[in-house]
Amino acid sequence: MSRQRKAISLISGGLDSMLATKAIMEQGVHVEGINFFTGFCVEGHTHAIRKKDKEKPKRNNALWVAEQLGIKLHIVDVIEPYKDVLLNPKHGYGANMNPCLDCKCFMVGQALQWIKENDFDFIITGEVVGQRPKSQRAETMPIVQEESGAGDLLVRPLCAKKLPPTLPEREGWIDREKMFEFSGRTRKPQMALAEQYNFKDYATPAGGCCFLTDETYSRKLVDMWQARSDREYDLDDIMLLKVGRHIRPRPNFKMIVGREEGENKYLEGYKKQFTYLRSTSHTGPLVLIDGKVNDDDLELAARLTARFGRGKTADEVTIEATFTDGSVKELQVEPLPPSQLKEEWYV
Amino acid sequence: MSEHTLEARRLLCPMPVIRTQDKIKTLEKGDKLTVICTDPGALNDIPAWCRINGHKVLETKEAEDEVIVVIEVGNGA
Numbered sequence: 001m002s003r004q005r006k007a008i009s010l011i012s013g014g015l016d017s018m019l020a021t022k023a024i025m026e027q028g029v030h031v032e033g034i035n036f037f038t039g040f041c042v043e044g045h046t047h048a049i050r051k052k053d054k055e056k057p058k059r060n061n062a063l064w065v066a067e068q069l070g071i072k073l074h075i076v077d078v079i080e081p082y083k084d085v086l087l088n089p090k091h092g093y094g095a096n097m098n099p100c101l102d103c104k105c106f107m108v109g110q111a112l113q114w115i116k117e118n119d120f121d122f123i124i125t126g127e128v129v130g131q132r133p134k135s136q137r138a139e140t141m142p143i144v145q146e147e148s149g150a151g152d153l154l155v156r157p158l159c160a161k162k163l164p165p166t167l168p169e170r171e172g173w174i175d176r177e178k179m180f181e182f183s184g185r186t187r188k189p190q191m192a193l194a195e196q197y198n199f200k201d202y203a204t205p206a207g208g209c210c211f212l213t214d215e216t217y218s219r220k221l222v223d224m225w226q227a228r229s230d231r232e233y234d235l236d237d238i239m240l241l242k243v244g245r246h247i248r249p250r251p252n253f254k255m256i257v258g259r260e261e262g263e264n265k266y267l268e269g270y271k272k273q274f275t276y277l278r279s280t281s282h283t284g285p286l287v288l289i290d291g292k293v294n295d296d297d298l299e300l301a302a303r304l305t306a307r308f309g310r311g312k313t314a315d316e317v318t319i320e321a322t323f324t325d326g327s328v329k330e331l332q333v334e335p336l337p338p339s340q341l342k343e344e345w346y347v
Numbered sequence: 348m349s350e351h352t353l354e355a356r357r358l359l360c361p362m363p364v365i366r367t368q369d370k371i372k373t374l375e376k377g378d379k380l381t382v383i384c385t386d387p388g389a390l391n392d393i394p395a396w397c398r399i400n401g402h403k404v405l406e407t408k409e410a411e412d413e414v415i416v417v418i419e420v421g422n423g424a
């Protein structure tokens with residue numbers, strides 16, 4: 001008897017990869033899921049930070065999908081190797097800072113390495129020809145195969161019939177006829193198949209699977225790189241871009257202003273790494289200063305901090321600035337009037 | 348059978364899950380692992396990860412700003 005074939009499926013948490021996985025499981029293949037954490041993934045975190053979101057049920061969609069399918073899920077931390085993908089994408093960026101095509105090649109390449117190490121036979125993705133204008137086109141399908149090194153070990157069940165037969169099909173591990181020929185941007189065939197498989201309550205991410213497709217987020221990322229004249233980043237940097245108001249009143253420094261209790265609390269975790277400001281006379285946000293400030297900058301930052309607190313209409317507010325060496329400076333300031341707060345300061 | 352603790356405070360999901368997964372890889376069936384996190388999301392995600400990967404959650408506790416999950420390593424290790 002021939003042995004049961006094993007496949008690893010790239011699980012993003014969205015519907016397409018869920019359907020693609022199911023289609024192969026239905027053919028008697030043993031499938032496990034793999035999910036890559038780049039640091040920019042939409043899953044979870046910001047919900048955990050903002051207090052007002054706490055009531056909403058939180059779930060990690062990739063884990064949820066794996067549980068619905070009854071498969072194992074391996075979550076892989078790729079924060080470090082992903083930097084090169086984001087900083088030097090051979091195929092450039094999408095509408096924002098999303099290097100989708102390079103990202104796909106990278107992830108499939110990682111999956112290839114995984115199947116070699118774990119003695120699996122092939123790789124599944126939920127890609128659909130023509131689904132995304134830049135990264136999922138007829139021309140990009142072979143690019144992903146080639147640049148990832150996966151070649152014809154890469155099966156896309158949702159559009160397999162539109163593509164040349166892969167090794168698993170030629171070897172008879174899976175039946176091409178039981179796969180699909182979805183194409184284009186319509187979601188109708190996916191919805192119909194979801195209905196057929198009885199999938200309910202699946203996630204429908206709007207833009208894409210990560211923050212890099214988000215315009216505001218991308219702008220903050222570029223602003224950070226420009227201000228530092230260096231594009232190196234770590235996980236804290238990219239997490240902080242998701243939290244608070246980001247205000248750059250002068251090129252040399254940016255303020256990260258907590259918008260509510262949950263964010264203030266999260267920002268507290270960074271008190272050792274940043275100079276931070278807080279009002280001692282009125283309730284108000286915790287503010288981190290990213291960059292080097294002189295006395296004049298500090299005064300402006302203090303006035304802005306006062307502006308965002310309960311003392312915004314007071315004549316004078318006491319702001320305490322704590323520096324990374326632990327020293328403290330107290331400032332008595334007049335809150336910045338709204339007319340002086342410039343729209344363009346908001347990153 | 349041995350007992351272990353994993354410090355995952357200040358990490359945001361899915362990092363606590365990844366750390367748990369990587370730690371469990373080094374443990375034996377029947378070992379106990381206590382994971383301490385601050386992201387309340389871990390309260391859902393770690394048990395979900397355990398369910399699909401064949402480990403048993405013995406206890407979950409929510410203390411002041413902390414979430415603690417106690418796991419018994421199953422066959423999936």
Ligand code: SF4
Nearest residue numbers: 099100103208209210
């Ligand atoms: S949206 Fe983000 S994670 Fe998804 S393919 Fe594009 S760059 Fe990669």
